[in-house]
Amino acid sequence: MSFGMLVDGEWSYHWAEHDSYGNFLRMNTKFSNTINDITENDRGRYYLYASYGCPWAHRMIMVYELLGLDRFVKLIIVEPHISDDGWYFTSEHPDTNYHMRYLRELYLRSDSQYTGRVTIPVLWDSRDEVIVNNESSDIIKILNSQFHEFSTFDIDLFPMADCAAINDQITYYYHSMNNACYRVGFAKSQDVYEFEVRNLFIELEKLDCKLSDREYLINDQLSGADISLLPTLLRFDIAYYGVFKCNLKMLKDFHNIERYKNNLLENPAIMKTFKVDHIKSLYYKIPVLNPSAIIPLGPSMAN
Numbered sequence: 001m002s003f004g005m006l007v008d009g010e011w012s013y014h015w016a017e018h019d020s021y022g023n024f025l026r027m028n029t030k031f032s033n034t035i036n037d038i039t040e041n042d043r044g045r046y047y048l049y050a051s052y053g054c055p056w057a058h059r060m061i062m063v064y065e066l067l068g069l070d071r072f073v074k075l076i077i078v079e080p081h082i083s084d085d086g087w088y089f090t091s092e093h094p095d096t097n098y099h100m101r102y103l104r105e106l107y108l109r110s111d112s113q114y115t116g117r118v119t120i121p122v123l124w125d126s127r128d129e130v131i132v133n134n135e136s137s138d139i140i141k142i143l144n145s146q147f148h149e150f151s152t153f154d155i156d157l158f159p160m161a162d163c164a165a166i167n168d169q170i171t172y173y174y175h176s177m178n179n180a181c182y183r184v185g186f187a188k189s190q191d192v193y194e195f196e197v198r199n200l201f202i203e204l205e206k207l208d209c210k211l212s213d214r215e216y217l218i219n220d221q222l223s224g225a226d227i228s229l230l231p232t233l234l235r236f237d238i239a240y241y242g243v244f245k246c247n248l249k250m251l252k253d254f255h256n257i258e259r260y261k262n263n264l265l266e267n268p269a270i271m272k273t274f275k276v277d278h279i280k281s282l283y284y285k286i287p288v289l290n291p292s293a294i295i296p297l298g299p300s301m302a303n
């Protein structure tokens, strides 16, 4: 059995994310609203559903922690495993909002006839009982701008003057890094795999050169571009190298990328979000990639 999705509100054990050549094609997310005019009365109204294992959710959790939004928005963490029934909750990772068993129940609360993947992250409005947005690249911007007034720390990850450049970098690295690792890992033919893995390592070489004399992707300050790229780098050696077969080199052999990654990790708000056990659990329990679900002990994180 593999992942499933909702079709007209019913759970279906169906996984349609490949073309006939074996290329991985990610489905687009379906909730793309935003929030306007948040006031003090909205404290506790919004929830973020997330996983420390998922890179798309991880970027959102990083923004949440960097801004210090915990007194305004609640964060709910799913069990780090996608089952045949999708994301789910346990006593260790409970849904403290509705006490649901499966994340799909949240999607159905928002749209009882929903058709699509049941993905995280999710920005949930508990007053209107709707999913506001389930696209990480949108949610990080919503948190940064609309929730800024209610954040503990005065950080702007999308400063107006650099916004276009940040968005360009997010799009570029989405294709060349974030999603590229998935195209390698979920390739369904040898040719597709080899094509994708070679391209990925060409892009890693380019990134390593780019980072030879800089600490951040844009100018000399942390931005949404770094936060969007970093989750992929953090998963590389501990998951993608093994389970996705992204193994022409380890990431730690790219010295500039490694320095850049470790420098970002020195930020306590970022370090707090990096949970190796959640990442390994999520990826090594994907049945089509690792039917035994055995989680490797290594690699050692030491340099």
Ligand SMILES: N[C@@H](CCC(=O)N[C@@H](CS)C(=O)NCC(=O)O)C(=O)O
Pocket: 003, 004, 029, 053, 054, 055, 056, 057, 082, 086, 117, 118, 119, 120, 121, 134, 135, 136, 137
């Ligand atoms: N484009 C979405 C992608 C989200 C996504 O694919 N999340 C994965 C976890 S890494 C998921 O929830 N997968 C469950 C499924 O597809 O059933 C975003 O950036 O938010």
